[in-house]
Amino acid sequence: MSLTRFFLLFATCYFLAGPEAQASPAMSFANRASPAAAVGDTAQVVRLLKLAELSVTSKPDSALHYANEALTLARRRHRPRQEAEALEYIGWVSYVRGDYPGSLRLYQQALSVAQAAGYAKECARLHTYIGMVLQAEGAYPEALANNLAALKYYTAVRDTANLAFSIMNVAAVEYHAHHYAQAIAYYQQAIQQLKKNNDLEDLNASYLGLASVYTDMGNLGQAETYFRLGLDFFRRQKDRTNEAIVLNNLGEVSTKQKNYAQAHRFLTQALQLAQANQDASVTAASSAALAQVFFLQGQHDQAQTYARRSLALAQRIKARPVAKDACLVLANSLAAQRRFEPALAFYKQGKVLEDSIYGLEHTAQLEALRSQYQEYRREQQESAQRYRIQQLERDQRISRLTLTLVLGVGLSLLVFAWLGWRQYQATRQRNRAQKQAEQAAERVEQLQNESRLQQAEYELGFKDRKLATLALAAMQKGEFLHEVKERLDVIAQTADEEVRRQLGRLRLSIEQNGSSNKDWDQFRVIFEEVHPNFFAELQRQFPEVTPNELRLAALLRLNFSSKAMAGLLGISEESVKKARYRLRQKLQLSTADNLVEFMMRLDAASLSGTAAIKNQE
Numbered sequence: 001m002s003l004t005r006f007f008l009l010f011a012t013c014y015f016l017a018g019p020e021a022q023a024s025p026a027m028s029f030a031n032r033a034s035p036a037a038a039v040g041d042t043a044q045v046v047r048l049l050k051l052a053e054l055s056v057t058s059k060p061d062s063a064l065h066y067a068n069e070a071l072t073l074a075r076r077r078h079r080p081r082q083e084a085e086a087l088e089y090i091g092w093v094s095y096v097r098g099d100y101p102g103s104l105r106l107y108q109q110a111l112s113v114a115q116a117a118g119y120a121k122e123c124a125r126l127h128t129y130i131g132m133v134l135q136a137e138g139a140y141p142e143a144l145a146n147n148l149a150a151l152k153y154y155t156a157v158r159d160t161a162n163l164a165f166s167i168m169n170v171a172a173v174e175y176h177a178h179h180y181a182q183a184i185a186y187y188q189q190a191i192q193q194l195k196k197n198n199d200l201e202d203l204n205a206s207y208l209g210l211a212s213v214y215t216d217m218g219n220l221g222q223a224e225t226y227f228r229l230g231l232d233f234f235r236r237q238k239d240r241t242n243e244a245i246v247l248n249n250l251g252e253v254s255t256k257q258k259n260y261a262q263a264h265r266f267l268t269q270a271l272q273l274a275q276a277n278q279d280a281s282v283t284a285a286s287s288a289a290l291a292q293v294f295f296l297q298g299q300h301d302q303a304q305t306y307a308r309r310s311l312a313l314a315q316r317i318k319a320r321p322v323a324k325d326a327c328l329v330l331a332n333s334l335a336a337q338r339r340f341e342p343a344l345a346f347y348k349q350g351k352v353l354e355d356s357i358y359g360l361e362h363t364a365q366l367e368a369l370r371s372q373y374q375e376y377r378r379e380q381q382e383s384a385q386r387y388r389i390q391q392l393e394r395d396q397r398i399s400r401l402t403l404t405l406v407l408g409v410g411l412s413l414l415v416f417a418w419l420g421w422r423q424y425q426a427t428r429q430r431n432r433a434q435k436q437a438e439q440a441a442e443r444v445e446q447l448q449n450e451s452r453l454q455q456a457e458y459e460l461g462f463k464d465r466k467l468a469t470l471a472l473a474a475m476q477k478g479e480f481l482h483e484v485k486e487r488l489d490v491i492a493q494t495a496d497e498e499v500r501r502q503l504g505r506l507r508l509s510i511e512q513n514g515s516s517n518k519d520w521d522q523f524r525v526i527f528e529e530v531h532p533n534f535f536a537e538l539q540r541q542f543p544e545v546t547p548n549e550l551r552l553a554a555l556l557r558l559n560f561s562s563k564a565m566a567g568l569l570g571i572s573e574e575s576v577k578k579a580r581y582r583l584r585q586k587l588q589l590s591t592a593d594n595l596v597e598f599m600m601r602l603d604a605a606s607l608s609g610t611a612a613i614k615n616q617e
Helices: 005-022 035-055 060-076 080-096 100-117 120-137 140-156 160-176 180-197 200-217 220-237 240-256 260-276 280-296 300-317 320-336 340-358 360-436 438-494 497-513 517-530 534-541 547-557 562-569 573-586 595-616
Strands: none
Touching: 035 060, 035 080, 060 080, 080 100, 080 120, 080 280, 100 120, 120 140, 120 160, 140 160, 160 180, 160 200, 180 200, 200 220, 200 240, 220 240, 240 260, 240 280, 260 280, 280 300, 280 320, 300 320, 320 340, 360 438, 438 497, 517 534, 517 547, 534 547, 534 595, 547 562, 547 573, 547 595, 562 573, 573 595
16 A cells, blocks of 8 residues: 555645745735735735635635735736645645645646746745645656756755755655655665754654655555654644544554554545545545455455455546556455356556556656766766865965055056156246246246146046045955955865854954055045045034944945945945945935935035135135
8 A cells, every 4th residue: 555655745736836936925925916916916916925824724715815815916916926826726626625636737837837937936935836646647757857846956055945845856756656765865864954944844754754665665654653743733834634544544554553543533534634625645544444444354345345445536537556456456355255257357557557656667767866966966076176176276366466456556656657747847947947037937837727727637637646546456355355254154064063163263364454444545545635524524413423424435436336345344344235225314314315326416516615615725
């Protein structure tokens, strides 16, 4: 019998749906309609999806109603992420009710929407759901292919939470295909990851998956312990769907222990819950399990009644593993009554179903998929090694770039000094010529004014260039320190505890001493020469502005990018965005006001005030 195999199909989907639904991905989708209507519709879709999430395991009819309303609204407003999520909920309800073809069609529609919109994470989750339906239909190679696609994505992006779920699904397929060693290895891998994540709920699901394997392997005592723990958990959560599945599993364990009274009690409870939930797949499985119990007790009429019900329902929902079990129970029961002709017919039908599930072609496909995944893992490891080599080469390039920058700055200073000396000599010659040309005083005065203007423009240009040079040096320093901190983080991941503490202290020291006040003081002196009274005017109008916000305002006046400001200030780009937001609040600017244009207008006002004062003098 394969009754325990139904647990992981539901439990995995249940736990996978929870975290993703709570994340409310639709909230981050950009509005395409008119602002007022779009915001209202978006909030309505999110509310409907949340209601569907809350009722999907306890009230499938309500969940279906909410999801259909959300789907209509999401399509009307062109919300692909919310459309895919609504299709997921509808597909789940169809799956629970045993409509496997309908569920598979809905999940594939959701996958098409997510792929067209480029939502990689949603695609990975939908591959998991499609694999779940294919498992129920007994299409194990196709199920494994979808689950491995999800596993590759979560491994690539290092999504440790969903990675554990994906590993559990791969383990489930291996279990269904009777590859118990591989199933146990994957379950243990998932358990290790879930322990690191401190995820007790999903850890429970992995233990129950292991219990299913132990049941088939004959380790019934350990399997029963895990199943009873799972039953208590689902009853506390009021999850009737998974409660029915675990009761079904306990019924199979009791049957193998030859405790038929207890098996009958568990399976009857599972059947009643499944029928109340309109859960066709568990209803079919429970009926087949009860048929097996009646057969073992010699009650052949009742065994055949339940087996025929199970077979009819399993054929309707295309659940080949359950249909196979029901055929074999019917064959054994009819043979016990010496009704050999119908018994042989059911036996042949069961063997045909069994061959379609576990045939040589499917076994070869599963082996090919395993080989492909192992090759993928090797490529990932080789890629990681190449990345480490590239990092070392990049560190060397940074060292050479730093040396080149120092030499360039030194050469620039020499050039500027020579130009200054030449300017000084030219000024002396002009003064001497001015004293000797008293008869041309008016002309000389005009020339002097022109010379002063040129000198002011030159000095302003010089200061602008010096300001840019200082900013570039500070930015390169910030980027270099950021690279160093990232390298320290990478080394800390593979180092022992003592080395990690030392690296942590070194990283903290870099963060505390990376930004030099001397650099800022030099930068501020030159900035105020180019933009006089900018800081004074900003503090006069907004006294609450902090020194750090003055630095940010200066960089905004120079129209630096967020990345450049992050390097200059020694902080992350995300911190720059937060600092801009706080500064905007203090300046009482709306979201429609441009912060850079405001700083330019402020600078222009300060320059106008300075010019007016000089004219008065």
